[in-house]
Structure formats: structure tokens, C-alpha cells
Amino acid sequence: MxxxxxxxxxxxxxxxxxxxxxxxxxxxxxxxxxxxxxxxxxxxPEFITAAAVAGLEAGETFYTWQRGMPDLRRALADYHSRHFGRSASAEEFLVTGSGMHAIQLALQATAGAGDEAVYLSPAWPNFAAAAGVMGTRPVPVELTFSERGWTLDIERLDAAITPRTRVLFVNSPSNPTGWTADRETLAAILALARRHGLWIIADEIYALFHYRGGRAASFLDVMEPDDRIIFVNSFSKNWAMTGWRVGWLRVHPSLQQMFENLIQYSNSGVPQFLQRGALAALDQGDxxxxxxxxxxxxxxxxxxxxxxxxxxxxxxxxxxxxxxxxxxxxxxxxxxxxxxxxxxxxxxxxxxxxxxxxxxxxxxxxxxxxxxxxxxxxxxxxxxxxxx
Ligand SMILES: Cc1ncc(COP(=O)(O)O)c(C=O)c1O
The missing domain is CATH 3.90.1150.10 (Aspartate Aminotransferase, domain 1)
Structure with a gap:
């Protein structure tokens, strides 16, 4: 053996x-x-790296806030208020060690061994693989291709839900297809999740990379504050920071402490000097x-x-x-x-x-x-x- x-x-x-x-x-x-x-x-870009270097040189080499620096969480709230037209508070944000880490934490919080997580396919492979590692069965629902682009058949999504389903993972705009849900589609997915009592993990990391005017539609446009939605996000794509491994979660404030605990027991917080760079990205990077x-x-x-x-x-x-x-x-x-x-x-x-x-x-x-x-x-x- x-x-x-x-x-x-x-x-x-x-x-x-x-x-x-x-x-x-x-x-x-x-x-x-x-x-x-x-x-x-x-x-x-230099305005981001310089902020991180300054933090490092200033001795920001110690353990730090598990949820993320207060300034950075405030800046995340401002960024969301600016781009999503709905006021946000620092209490909704936690800083994570990448978008991938945010996804892992969201999964840890919502699905376990024997549960099912439904996602739309073709898909960036890491969500399904991460679910599988946790013993959660990833269940793909295929999008359909036509000259009009990729589309979701909401009835097909409904049919994939079983008593074991706990989570819907929705990545819009999508890697790899570029499928971008409009508000009506997001509202229909949300209605379905409400009806079945499911969590949505919303991966909208490409929301600003949208080519039909303004940002892409977001669950933020259609949800109520107490809907079961966990947003996973990342500094990687917007600010050319893929190698930094910094991301964030946006959640209902009542979930803060639970997610802080999950951060403590995984990466125990994001290096403070990296958070300085992330702060510069948000405050100066539009x-x-x-x-x-x-x-x-x-x-x-x-x-x-x-x-x-x-x-x-x-x-x-x-x-x-x-x-x-x-x-x-x-x-x-x-x-x-x-x-x-x-x-x-x-x-x-x-x-x-x-x-x-x-x-x-x-x-x-x-x-x-x-x-x-x-x-x-x-x-x-x-x-x-x-x-x-
Ligand atoms: C849809 C989607 N979500 C999440 C991520 C993860 O980003 P990162 O772990 O670099 O923050 C990626 C990266 O390719 C992605 O395409």
C-alpha cells in the first residue's frame, strides 16, 4: 500500500x-x-506596490486583524457604495487570502459531507473541486450556447435541486463563458433559492469587466438584506494582483464572527502590508x-x-x-x-x-x-x- x-x-x-x-x-x-x-x-501598478512596500518597511510584519484592517474594510464598503449604488457598511466585509480562500470559507460555512452544491457549467474548475475535497457533491447545470451567447434554463436549474442541495454557486460574469446574468435572471435564481431554502455563493469578481455599459447586474440589485447570499470577491483581476492572494467576503453582519473564526482556523489573517496595497487599490484605483x-x-x-x-x-x-x-x-x-x-x-x-x-x-x-x-x-x- x-x-x-x-x-x-x-x-x-x-x-x-x-x-x-x-x-x-x-x-x-x-x-x-x-x-x-x-x-x-x-x-x-506602482501606487499599489509602493503602499505595500511602505507597510513592510514600517514593520507591519506581525499578526494582524483577523477580519482585515478596519481601514480596509471601510474602503471595501466605500468601493461597494460607489460601484453598486447601495450603501454598504464595514461590518459586512472580511478580508481573505484570495477569492479562492473566500470560496473555501463560504463552502465550509454552508455545505458539508454528503451535501450537494449546484453550479453552472462550463465553469472555472476550482469551485467544484473545492466542494469535492470537502465531501460535498458538485452538481453541474449546463448553460446552452447559441449565436445569442450562453443562456441559463432556469427550469433545468430547478430540476437539479434535490433534498441534499445546500448551495447554488453563481459566477456572473462567468469564467470561462462570459455568460452574464441580467437582473431578471438573478431575481429568478434568487426566487428559486428562497423557495428551496438554499444559500447562494455569488462570485461577481468580474462585475466591472462588462461590455454593455456600466457594471454587470448583481445580486445586490435584487436581494433583501437578510437573503442567504454570501459574496466572494478578489483583488486579483481588477487591480492586476493575481499573485498577491488577497480577496474578500461580503456577508450579513450577523455572520461576521463566524467567518472571522473560519479565517482564524485557516490562514489566520492576511499579511498587513499586503492589506496596505489592497487599501491603495480601492482608494486610488478606480x-x-x-x-x-x-x-x-x-x-x-x-x-x-x-x-x-x-x-x-x-x-x-x-x-x-x-x-x-x-x-x-x-x-x-x-x-x-x-x-x-x-x-x-x-x-x-x-x-x-x-x-x-x-x-x-x-x-x-x-x-x-x-x-x-x-x-x-x-x-x-x-x-x-x-x-x-
Ligand atoms: C470566477 C472566478 N472566481 C474566483 C477566482 C479566484 O481568484 P483568486 O483566488 O485569484 O482571488 C477566479 C480566478 O480565476 C475566477 O475566475
Whole structure:
């Protein structure tokens, strides 16, 4: 018997990330344009890093507030009030060690072994895998693709709910599909959750990356204060901070102490000097985010135009997030295609198979890069598609 055989099955059977596998395959190839990971090409801006360095140099190297610094929680409330048009209080926020950590805590709080967590698929794989590690069964509900984009059939969602379901995980705008729920859809999901007594874990980390004017619709637009909704969020995407591992939770104030306890027993708080950088991001970073969103919108248009012109691609310009999830005619095996695209076009894409049910045959391209590189990558891809 190997050591691994003696490990808890839920941990032993946690799947490898299909995104990492293709990155490992193509890493370091000269001239490759990497569009496989869920991040932009820019390093964190200086006004954020300088604040973190100042904190570090000032000796902010001790254990710190488990919920997050009061200033940072106040800044989170201000950020939400500014962008979501509904006043928020610091008592609703806790700082976490990434969006992923926020998701883990939300799961720990709501679902356990033998429970079920329903999510919409294709999906960023980490939610389902994290649920699985806890012994909670992840249950995918497939979105449907048409020229109008990806849509949710609310009756299909309803049909997936069983007496064991505890949680609905809703990621809008979605990684990888760009599916972005409108207010009516969010209201319908909320009505369903209320009817069945379910928790919603709302992942709206891409809310500002929205290409149809203003931010994307949010559960905040349709909920009552005491609805069972836990918002998970992150500094990663808005402010080019993926490597920092800082995120936040927005919850009803009555859940503060319970979540503080879960933070204590997981990462025991986020380093204070990192929180200084996060504070600068919130207080001074609106213009930076607006610039990022504008550039991503232009990149989206460019890549859709160039790939669309091949007439061999199934795509719909995503309403939100910064990914194009598309299929190429006659290419059913996305994993082999992603490897071939690395070899022949020198572009790195993630295979749709990495995103679970409904992802077969698709590829995910992250277009959050310099426009000249996006154009170059799209031209290379179009050339490769045309030459097949
Ligand atoms: C939908 C979604 N939620 C959460 C995250 C987690 O973000 P992080 O752990 O970097 O804060 C990601 C990252 O790709 C994501 O795409």
C-alpha cells in the first residue's frame, strides 16, 4: 500500500487542473503568446506596490486583524457604495487570502459531507473541486450556447435541486463563458433559492469587466438584506494582483464572527502590508480599473472580429469577464487542439475540457493583454484554422 492510498479519498481524488497541464506543456517556448491563464499581462501598478512596500518597511510584519484592517474594510464598503449604488457598511466585509480562500470559507460555512452544491457549467474548475475535497457533491447545470451567447434554463436549474442541495454557486460574469446574468435572471435564481431554502455563493469578481455599459447586474440589485447570499470577491483581476492572494467576503453582519473564526482556523489573517496595497487599490484605483476594462473591451472586439472572419469558429462576443470561449469547426478534441495550437501557432489556450460539463470541443482564450499581442495571437490562430 502506498502512502497516497492512505490519504482521505476526497483529497486523493481531487482532479489535476486541466489549465496547468497545458501551461506545463508549452511553458518557455520562445515567442509564445500565453492566453491560457486567467490573468492579464500587466504587473501590479506602482501606487499599489509602493503602499505595500511602505507597510513592510514600517514593520507591519506581525499578526494582524483577523477580519482585515478596519481601514480596509471601510474602503471595501466605500468601493461597494460607489460601484453598486447601495450603501454598504464595514461590518459586512472580511478580508481573505484570495477569492479562492473566500470560496473555501463560504463552502465550509454552508455545505458539508454528503451535501450537494449546484453550479453552472462550463465553469472555472476550482469551485467544484473545492466542494469535492470537502465531501460535498458538485452538481453541474449546463448553460446552452447559441449565436445569442450562453443562456441559463432556469427550469433545468430547478430540476437539479434535490433534498441534499445546500448551495447554488453563481459566477456572473462567468469564467470561462462570459455568460452574464441580467437582473431578471438573478431575481429568478434568487426566487428559486428562497423557495428551496438554499444559500447562494455569488462570485461577481468580474462585475466591472462588462461590455454593455456600466457594471454587470448583481445580486445586490435584487436581494433583501437578510437573503442567504454570501459574496466572494478578489483583488486579483481588477487591480492586476493575481499573485498577491488577497480577496474578500461580503456577508450579513450577523455572520461576521463566524467567518472571522473560519479565517482564524485557516490562514489566520492576511499579511498587513499586503492589506496596505489592497487599501491603495480601492482608494486610488478606480481609474486604473476603468483603463483595464476599456482595453479588455477593445481586445474582445479585435479577437472576435479576426476569428469570426474565418467563418470556421463558433463564438458569441462575451458580455463580461475577459475570456472568449469558442469552438472550431471539426475540432472535437480540445485537449489535442490546445497542444497543436501551441506547437503550430505558438499561442497558449486552455482546453474547454478543463471547465467540465459542456466544455468539450471549446477553447478558452484570455484576451486581457496588450492589443498588438492580442491581434498577433488572433492572426496566428486564424492562419492555423485556415490552413487545416
Ligand atoms: C470566477 C472566478 N472566481 C474566483 C477566482 C479566484 O481568484 P483568486 O483566488 O485569484 O482571488 C477566479 C480566478 O480565476 C475566477 O475566475
Amino acid at each position: 502506498s502512502l497516497l492510498d492512505d490519504i482521505r479519498a476526497e483529497a486523493r481524488l481531487a482532479p489535476d487542473s486541466g489549465i496547468s497541464s497545458i501551461i506545463d506543456y508549452g511553458r518557455g517556448r520562445p515567442g509564445l503568446i500565453p492566453m491560457w491563464a486567467g490573468e492579464g499581462d500587466q504587473a501590479t 481609474a486604473f480599473v476603468a483603463g483595464q476594462v476599456e482595453r479588455a473591451g477593445a481586445a474582445r472586439d479585435l479577437v472576435c472580429r479576426i476569428l469570426g472572419a474565418t467563418n470556421r469558429v463558433k463564438l458569441s462576443p462575451p458580455a463580461g469577464a475577459f475570456y472568449l470561449f469558442f469552438a472550431i469547426d471539426g475540432l472535437p478534441d480540445a485537449r489535442a487542439a490546445a497542444a497543436e495550437i501551441v506547437d503550430k501557432a505558438n499561442v497558449g489556450l486552455a482546453p474547454g475540457t478543463a471547465f467540465g460539463a459542456g466544455g468539450d470541443g471549446y477553447l478558452r482564450l484570455c484576451f486581457h493583454r496588450r492589443l498588438d499581442q492580442v491581434e498577433e495571437a488572433a492572426e496566428r490562430l486564424a492562419g492555423w484554422i485556415g490552413g487545416r
